Amino acid sequence: MTPPAVQLTIVGSIGIDTIETPAEKREEILGGSVSYACAAASFFTHTGMVGVVGSDFPGAFRETWKNMDIDLEGLQTVEGRTFRWSGVYEANMDHRRTLATELNVFERFSPELPESYREAPYLFLGNIHPALQLHVLEQVRDPKFILIDTMDLWINIDRPDLEKVVGKCHMLTLNESEAQLFTGEGSLAKAARSLLALGPQYVLIKKGGNGSMLFSQEEVFLLHAYPLEGFKDPTGAGDTFAGGLMGALAASGRTDKEAIRQAMVYGSIVASFGVEEFSLDRLVRLDRDQIEERVAKFKDMCRI
Amino acid sequence: MTPPAVQLTIVGSIGIDTIETPAEKREEILGGSVSYACAAASFFTHTGMVGVVGSDFPGAFRETWKNMDIDLEGLQTVEGRTFRWSGVYEANMDHRRTLATELNVFERFSPELPESYREAPYLFLGNIHPALQLHVLEQVRDPKFILIDTMDLWINIDRPDLEKVVGKCHMLTLNESEAQLFTGEGSLAKAARSLLALGPQYVLIKKGGNGSMLFSQEEVFLLHAYPLEGFKDPTGAGDTFAGGLMGALAASGRTDKEAIRQAMVYGSIVASFGVEEFSLDRLVRLDRDQIEERVAKFKDMCRI
Numbered sequence: 001m002t003p004p005a006v007q008l009t010i011v012g013s014i015g016i017d018t019i020e021t022p023a024e025k026r027e028e029i030l031g032g033s034v035s036y037a038c039a040a041a042s043f044f045t046h047t048g049m050v051g052v053v054g055s056d057f058p059g060a061f062r063e064t065w066k067n068m069d070i071d072l073e074g075l076q077t078v079e080g081r082t083f084r085w086s087g088v089y090e091a092n093m094d095h096r097r098t099l100a101t102e103l104n105v106f107e108r109f110s111p112e113l114p115e116s117y118r119e120a121p122y123l124f125l126g127n128i129h130p131a132l133q134l135h136v137l138e139q140v141r142d143p144k145f146i147l148i149d150t151m152d153l154w155i156n157i158d159r160p161d162l163e164k165v166v167g168k169c170h171m172l173t174l175n176e177s178e179a180q181l182f183t184g185e186g187s188l189a190k191a192a193r194s195l196l197a198l199g200p201q202y203v204l205i206k207k208g209g210n211g212s213m214l215f216s217q218e219e220v221f222l223l224h225a226y227p228l229e230g231f232k233d234p235t236g237a238g239d240t241f242a243g244g245l246m247g248a249l250a251a252s253g254r255t256d257k258e259a260i261r262q263a264m265v266y267g268s269i270v271a272s273f274g275v276e277e278f279s280l281d282r283l284v285r286l287d288r289d290q291i292e293e294r295v296a297k298f299k300d301m302c303r304i
Numbered sequence: 305m306t307p308p309a310v311q312l313t314i315v316g317s318i319g320i321d322t323i324e325t326p327a328e329k330r331e332e333i334l335g336g337s338v339s340y341a342c343a344a345a346s347f348f349t350h351t352g353m354v355g356v357v358g359s360d361f362p363g364a365f366r367e368t369w370k371n372m373d374i375d376l377e378g379l380q381t382v383e384g385r386t387f388r389w390s391g392v393y394e395a396n397m398d399h400r401r402t403l404a405t406e407l408n409v410f411e412r413f414s415p416e417l418p419e420s421y422r423e424a425p426y427l428f429l430g431n432i433h434p435a436l437q438l439h440v441l442e443q444v445r446d447p448k449f450i451l452i453d454t455m456d457l458w459i460n461i462d463r464p465d466l467e468k469v470v471g472k473c474h475m476l477t478l479n480e481s482e483a484q485l486f487t488g489e490g491s492l493a494k495a496a497r498s499l500l501a502l503g504p505q506y507v508l509i510k511k512g513g514n515g516s517m518l519f520s521q522e523e524v525f526l527l528h529a530y531p532l533e534g535f536k537d538p539t540g541a542g543d544t545f546a547g548g549l550m551g552a553l554a555a556s557g558r559t560d561k562e563a564i565r566q567a568m569v570y571g572s573i574v575a576s577f578g579v580e581e582f583s584l585d586r587l588v589r590l591d592r593d594q595i596e597e598r599v600a601k602f603k604d605m606c607r608i
Contacts, residue, residue, distance in 0.1 A: 092490055186396055189533045210514040213531065220605045222528040227517060229493045265608055301524045304569055304603060 006048035006071050008250040009117045010037045010243060011136050012126025012149075013106060014051040014075075018086035019235055019278065021093065026233075029279040030061045031085065033126035033149070036236035037243025039283045040270045041124075042068040043291060044247035048117045050074035050136070054082040054105040064280060073114040080105045093234060094208075113139045122250040124242060125169065127151045130161035137168055145255045147171045147246055148200075149238070155182050167199030170255070173242055175206045188213060189220070202260065206238050214264065216257065223264050226272035226298050233278045237271045240283070244270035269294050310352035310375050312554040313421040314341045314547060315440050316430025316453075317410060318355040318379075322390035323539055323582065325397065330537075333583040334365045335389065337430035337453070340540035341547025343587045344574045345428075346372040347595060348551035352421045354378035354440070358386040358409040368584060377418040384409045397538055398512075417443045426554040428546060429473065431455045434465035441472055449559045451475045451550055452504075453542070459486050471503030474559070477546055479510045492517060493524070506564065510542050518568065520561065527568050530576035530602050537582045541575045544587070548574035573598050 012034030018027045034051040041047040048071040057077065065072060083106035086099040111132055121144040125133040133148060148169040154162050155178060166172050172195060176188065185191040192203045192215035203215045207225075214221040245260075245267030252259045269291055276282045316338030322331045338355040345351040352375040361381065369376060387410035390403040415436055425448040429437045437452060452473040458466050459482060470476050476499055480492065489495040496507045496519035507519045511529075518525040549564075549571030556563045573595055580586045 187532070187534050189531050207514065210511065211528070220531055222531065222605050223608070224515070224526040224528065227493045227524055227526065229491050229497075261608055299608060301526045302606065302608060304527070304565055304606060 004046045006117050006120045007045045008041055008047045008122040008124065008246055009050060009074070009113060009120045009140070010034050010041060010047060010124045010126060010246070011050040011111045011133070012037060012124075012128060012239070013083060014053050014057075015083040015085045015106075016057075017235065017279070018084070018099075019233060020086075020088040021233060022089065022091050024232065024278075026278045030064060031235060031279060032083065033236070033239040035065070035280065036239035036274065037124060037126055037246070038065065038070045039068055039280050040240040040243035040267065040274065041247030041250070042070050043244070043270060043286070043288055044266065045122075045250040047071060047243075047247060048074050048114070048120065050111045050113060050117065052076040052078060052105050052109045054078065054080045057082045064284060068284065074112075074117055076109075076112070078105050078108075082106075087235070089234070093231070096235075111136050121145070122246055123147070124246045125149065125165070126239060126242075127154075130154050130158055130165045133165045134161060134168075137165065145170050145246075145249060147173060147242060149173050149242055150178070152178055152181055163198055166195075169200050171202040171204055171260075172198070172200045173204040173206060173238070175208070175238060179203075179205050189215070204264075206241065208234070208237070212241070212264065212268070214260065219257070221257075221261055221264070223261075223268055224298075224302055226269055226294065227301070228272060228276070231275040234275050235278075237275050240274040241267040241271040243267070265295060265298065266291065269298060308350045310421050310424045311349045312345055312351045312426040312428065312550055313354060313378070313417060313424045313444070314338050314345060314351060314428045314430060314550070315354040315415045315437070316341060316428075316432060316543070317387060318357050318361075319387040319389045319410075320361075321539065321583070322388075322403075323537060324390075324392040325537060326393065326395050328536065328582075330582045334368060335539060335583060336387065337540070337543040339369070339584065340543035340578065341428060341430055341550070342369065342374045343372055343584050344544040344547035344571065344578065345551030345554070346374050347548070347574060347590070347592055348570065349426075349554040351375060351547075351551060352378050352418070352424065354415045354417060354421065356380040356382060356409050356413045358382065358384045360384075361386045368588060372588065375421075378416075378421055380413075380416070382409050382412075386410075391539070393538070397535070400539075415440050425449070426550055427451070428550045429453065429469070430543060430546075431458075434458050434462055434469045437469045438465060438472075441469065449474050449550075449553060451477060451546060453477050453546055454482070456482055456485055467502055470499075473504050475506040475508055476502075476504045477508040477510060477542070479512070479542060483507075483509050493519070508568075510545065512538070512541070516545070516568065516572070518564065523561070525561075525565055525568070527565075527572060528602075528606055530573060530598065531605070532576060532580070535579040538579050539582075541579050544578040545571040545575040547571070569599060569602065570595065573602060
């Protein structure tokens with residue numbers, strides 16, 4: 001029996017995180033954009049991971065991914081230490097401060113896609129150096145839909161490459177402050193218009209607990225965040241949202257705007273579960289029924 | 305011919321404002337919670353204003369209200385200067401700083417409802433001292449629906465009266481930071497639960513450009529703010545929202561949760577017009593067709 005074909009390829013960082021919140025400190029837990037995104041996508045479609053870990057990477061973390069049926073053929077293991085990140089969240093969890101970043105094996109990461117990933121119709125370029133994102137695009141064979149994420153660092157230090165790669169993607173996602181930094185516009189509607197001019201069909205601006213906004217030339221779609229009574233750790237929420245979105249979109253086989261709206265709802269709901277606990281702790285216990293139940297509850301909250 | 309009966313009574317402050325934004329400074333313009341709220345409500349229902357102005361109050365401001373068909377029988381004019389407020393908005397318009405407050409005739413304001421307002425089925429108690437809000441409740445005859453607004457000042461200095469009057473109303477509205485201050489809860493869902501315990505059926509938390517959330521014991525309703533490319537002056541946006549909500553609710557003759565959802569949409573859309581210009585400048589040129597057009601556009605943006 002041949003394994004199912006990878007429908008969605010996700011490229012990004014893999015980290016071992018140490019995170020402190022006002023309530024709790026957790027050391028050396030599984031993190032990184034591609035870990036959160038693949039976990040979220042795995043509820044919907046067969047997903048292939050492209051990333052790098054060091055020789056110290058715990059077998060238990062690898063097992064976590066395997067148990068979620070994530071395809072690990074694109075995972076590189078190289079001699080050395082895995083990327084480490086540590087940060088602390090302030091009282092209201094709105095802001096976080098990075099305490100330490102050790103790139104380690106991630107410093108020389110060059111994403112190489114296994115043959116079986118290159119035909120995948122959906123691609124999510126997680127937040128890595130735009131030159132590496134361009135390198136991924138050279139390897140794929142005309143995907144139906146490419147989502148790209150980025151961060152303030154690349155906006156500040158490599159805008160030319162970033163603009164080049166954004167222009168080759170269907171959707172750009174970034175958060176509110178990054179959209180403002182990228183464009184110099186305070187108004188998100190204006191910022192989106194300026195980002196659409198770079199070439200993508202869609203710009204998805206994330207506002208954390210205040211939801212997200214999807215802009216295209218023709219229309220705007222507004223999406224709330226599911227209101228939680230509390231959450232433990234917002235790390236990776238944006239990656240979980242984007243991964244869930246791409247997983248659900250891949251599962252639909254579509255790329256039209258109605259399918260994107262529905263996929264965003266799924267991404268947002270999976271992210272709402274993700275932040276309830278640290279790392280992938282909540283996602284490993286999540287099932288499709290729980291997702292559907294919350295989606296139905298959420299849609300009722302938004303009905304006008 | 306007898307004039308139409310007042311369906312909605314609104315009580316609050318009337319001020320002459322001086323407002324500075326990063327782009328512009330406007331001096332001695334018409335402001336105050338009851339002015340914004342009555343203007344918004346006037347698109348939907350016959351609205352009576354209860355407030356106080358001084359002998360210096362410009363006739364042109366009074367004409368503005370008359371031209372909107374606001375009932376002014378409850379407007380008191382007393383010897384002295386009208387309430388003055390001045391404030392400045394910071395660069396991103398998220399925060400404002402009060403430069404000066406002169407209470408003037410507002411200091412001795414005691415809201416007295418004309419006989420014709422006492423039977424009005426809808427009542428909006430704008431943000432004034434909770435003891436005065438209680439005084440209004442002694443004058444009305446069992447309204448179908450009472451909305452109450454408040455502010456951080458009353459939470460800090462007269463919590464007992466505030467809790468008493470909130471318990472007699474159907475809906476409490478406050479902004480995000482006030483809800484957190486009132487309850488000590490960072491999570492808005494938890495804050496709302498604690499506020500519902502005071503007695504109102506609904507708690508409406510306003511989040512400015514991030515929309516609003518309506519909580520009851522049974523459900524949550526999430527509403528976006530209409531995305532604007534720019535706005536000139538957010539002063540009075542919350543009062544405009546609440547006034548429009550109550551006007552639309554009064555026009556429906558209903559108080560059920562579906563009617564409240566629709567009324568919130570109308571309130572929010574009127575507020576989105578209001579902030580496009582200073583004072584009532586945009587609202588005096590607004591008509592029902594423009595409101596309906598934006599409501600339809602907004603509903604399409606929120607459709608999932």
